[in-house]
Amino acid sequence: MxxxxxxxxxxxxxxxxxxxxxxxxxxxxxxxxxxxxxxxxDRTADVVIVGAGASGLPAAITARDGGATVIVLxxxxxxxxxxxxxxxxxxxxxxxSMQKKYGIVDSADQxxxxxxxxxxxxxxYCDRDLVRMWADENVATFEFLIENGVxxxxxxxxFVNEGxxxxxxxxxxxSPDLKETINGSPGSGIVRPLEKSxxxxxxxxxxxxxxxxxxxxxPTSGKVLGVTARFEDKDVNIRAxxxxxxxxGGHTSNVxxxxxxxxxxxxxxxxxxxxxxxxxxxxxxxxxxxRPTRVTIAAAESLKHVISGPVMATRI
Numbered sequence: 001m002x003x004x005x006x007x008x009x010x011x012x013x014x015x016x017x018x019x020x021x022x023x024x025x026x027x028x029x030x031x032x033x034x035x036x037x038x039x040x041x042d043r044t045a046d047v048v049i050v051g052a053g054a055s056g057l058p059a060a061i062t063a064r065d066g067g068a069t070v071i072v073l074x075x076x077x078x079x080x081x082x083x084x085x086x087x088x089x090x091x092x093x094x095x096x097s098m099q100k101k102y103g104i105v106d107s108a109d110q111x112x113x114x115x116x117x118x119x120x121x122x123x124x125y126c127d128r129d130l131v132r133m134w135a136d137e138n139v140a141t142f143e144f145l146i147e148n149g150v151x152x153x154x155x156x157x158x159f160v161n162e163g164x165x166x167x168x169x170x171x172x173x174x175s176p177d178l179k180e181t182i183n184g185s186p187g188s189g190i191v192r193p194l195e196k197s198x199x200x201x202x203x204x205x206x207x208x209x210x211x212x213x214x215x216x217x218x219p220t221s222g223k224v225l226g227v228t229a230r231f232e233d234k235d236v237n238i239r240a241x242x243x244x245x246x247x248x249g250g251h252t253s254n255v256x257x258x259x260x261x262x263x264x265x266x267x268x269x270x271x272x273x274x275x276x277x278x279x280x281x282x283x284x285x286x287x288x289x290x291r292p293t294r295v296t297i298a299a300a301e302s303l304k305h306v307i308s309g310p311v312m313a314t315r316i
Contacts, residue, residue, distance in 0.1 A: 088186025
């Protein structure tokens with residue numbers, strides 16, 4: 001199955017493809033009294049992506065596959081975000097090549113049913129429309145990872161998230177270099193190959209560039225034009241001809257925000273991958289475009305590791 005963001009309505013009204021990714025393009029709202037001051041653009045690309053982790057890198061690859069020029073901004077000195085420090089666990093099913101290799105029968109319908117099971121305290125409140133979309137794209141997403149260099153341990157998939165079918169695969173550690181893999185983290189086996197593929201396909205990744213502002217036609221309304229990033233104590237304005245994608249994955253360390261969805265997630269609960277879970281790029285998004293009730297598709301073992309983030313999009 002071909003990974004096809006067009007078929008999946010990559011940017012449509014009220015839905016978005018990437019878990020943990022926020023897409024902004026052509027946002028318009030009620031008019032502003034004051035116009036935006038003239039902007040001096042330092043850089044320009046068709047698509048500007050904020051965050052070079054498990055959401056931002058696939059977004060960069062997909063945009064380049066579609067012929068768009070891409071600039072990726074990353075606040076850290078390296079790519080990967082908290083995905084780099086993860087266990088490299090990928091619980092995708094529906095009939096992936098790895099499942100078929102080991103004779104496991106699965107379907108998108110079964111993935112959907114398992115992740116909307118009312119008996120599961122984490123899944124019973126999930127947005128059914130988003131889970132349906134996610135379930136339908138499990139196979140394509142898994143094969144996309146393989147096509148872009150991710151290698152999984154050649155082992156029979158395991159059960160995860162109280163599912164009825166074995167789906168969990170674990171990525172191979174990228175290399176024996178402990179610096180390259182951050183002390184041998186399996187998460188390196190996901191983000192390093194994606195980084196390599198994105199760079200090979202022509203995506204430009206700017207490290208140590210922390211986004212500080214989304215630039216719009218008017219100060220608080222109008223079309224999204226680009227972003228401002230801070231680099232070496234200087235502001236860099238980057239124009240986005242076609243859209244901005246926020247893939248910072250930072251909401252999980254925002255105690256007030258996460259408690260909107262589960263009051264039990266108070267400050268004593270730590271998040272894997274800190275301090276690179278504190279980007280909070282979604283907070284800069286136009287308010288009318290954010291749909292915070294659609295934050296979680298399936299937060300597997302949420303107190304151990306958070307795998308999803310804010311999802312939103314706007315009409316082009």
